[in-house]
Amino acid sequence: MIRIFLAFLLAVWAGFAQAQELSALARFDATASGVKDEAGLTQLRLTISQPVAWRVRVLDNPPRVVIDTREVDWKSVQSLDGQSPNVTGLRAGPFRPGWSRLVLTLARPMAVQAAQMQTDGPVQINLTLGPIDPKRFAELAALPEPLEWALPEPTPLAELPKDRPFVVMLDPGHGGIDPGAERDSITEAELMLTFARELRDVLRGQGVRVELTREEDIFVPLEARISAARAKGASVFVSLHADALAEGEAVGATVYTLSEEASDAASQALAERHDRDDLLAGIDLTEQDDVVAGVLMDMARTETAPRTARLALALETAIKSADLKMHRHARQEAGFSVLKSPDIPSVLVEIGFLSSTADFKRINDKEWRAEMALAIADGLKVWADEDAALRALRNP
Ligand SMILES: [Zn+2]
Structure with a gap:
């Protein structure tokens, strides 16, 4: 008997209730999968090793189909690239704990006309994509996420306690579906998670409270x-990166602060690429600007900007004092979305660039990382003391 899970309607939460509890990782089978165009429709056949809970939705700008599943190892899914001109890109990876995400970038808006999981014989996810009015597609893409899937709401400024303890938020860049830069099969995402943990240990050893934005190899949207x-x-918020930079020959640590005007074209390209990676992973940042819009936020930023500038300077001084390699322009500015907290001084530190052979060697060296961690901890300490002193002057 053929058993088919009912096709899920777009953006409607896939029935967890009916889904069997399956904890083991399912594997994608590239040899039994494919994409083909037929009679104006695009058929996707994805074979996996066992049934999993799943759901499908679409996102716009660029048009994408997003398939979220209970853990599926999508390795080699990129081998389906180029099988249909309607699907211009495929990427996949862990999305949030226990979930994987597969994103198909489409050449133009397309309707998900059918979505089925066949469980009789080989387990297959079958999608049929067809023509759609772009306006209708945009409407479907704009449907909100189900409550249990939505991102956490930001805490209102007013709810934060006045005399709060000094807390450092470390942000290992990228993760999960978004590996960041890659070199010799080592990813920026894993290197930065390692470094963030090492820096956390150094800071905690000095009695500083530290939190991480991610503790494992999962995708965390910038917002x-x-x-x-x-x-x-x-x-304070410190985002840690080691990107590849094709533009120019970037080498050495660089401390970035937020600005609408980038220091140079390379910085701008870097910031845009980070946003694009986030977008491709399926999160639309456009609402972010609504969240942080408004006069109050701008006022908060006016206060925060000079504190952030001092933070960048303190980090540059500490890294230089430790005799660690810095970029010839050690402090730069660009429109990194992750630095848009209106009230928390935020910097993005490229501890080096994976595109530079010398930097790549250094970043992979545990001892060098230990020195860099100490230097950053020193810079944070100097800044925290100075910041507290200046605040005391202002509010005696
Ligand atoms: Zn990065």
């Missing part, structure tokens, strides 16, 4: 990283 910092009452 959720900001929300997490606010929820934990962070005094």
Whole structure:
């Protein structure tokens, strides 16, 4: 008997109740999968090793189909790339604990006409994509996430306690579906998680409270990283990266602060790429600007900006004092979305660039990382003391 899970309607929560409790990881089978165009429709056949709970939705700008599943190892799904001109890109990876996400970038808006999981014989997710009016597609893409799936709401400013303890929020860049830069099969995401843990240990050893935006190799949207910092009452936010930079020959640590005007084209490209990675992973940042819009937020930023500038300077001084390699322009500015907290001084530190052979060697060296962690901890300490002193002057 053929058993088919009912097709899930777009953006309607896939019935967990009916889904069997399956904890083991399912594997994707590339050889038994494919994409083909037929009679104006695009058929996707994804074979996996066992049935899993799943759901499908669409997102716009660029048009995408997002397939969320209970853990599926989608490795080699990119081998389906190029099988249909309607699907211009595929990427997949862990999304949130226990869930994987597969994102298909479409050449144009398309309707999900049918979505089924066949469980008789080989387990297959079958999707049929067809033509759709772009306006209708945009409407479907704009449907809100189900409550239990939505991102945490940012904590209102007023709810944060006045005399809060000094808390450092470390933000290991990228993760999960978004590996960041890659070199010799080592990803920026894993290197930065390692470094964040090492820096956390150094800071905790000095009695500083530290939180991480992610503790494992999962995707955390940029907006959720900001929300997490606010929820934990962070005094300062440090995003850690080691990107690849094709533009110019970037080498050495660089401290970035937020600005609408980037220091140079390379910085701007870097910031745009981070936003694009986030977008491709399925999160739309457009609402972020609504959240942080408004006069109050701008006022908060006016107060925060000079504190952030001093933070960047303190970090530059500490890293230089430790005799660690810095970029010839050690402090730079760009429109990194992850730095948009209006009230928390936020910096993005490229501890080096994976595109530089010398930096790559250094970042992979545990001893070098230990020195860098100490330097950053020193910089944070100097800044925290100075910041507290200046605040005391202002509010005696
Ligand atoms: Zn990065």
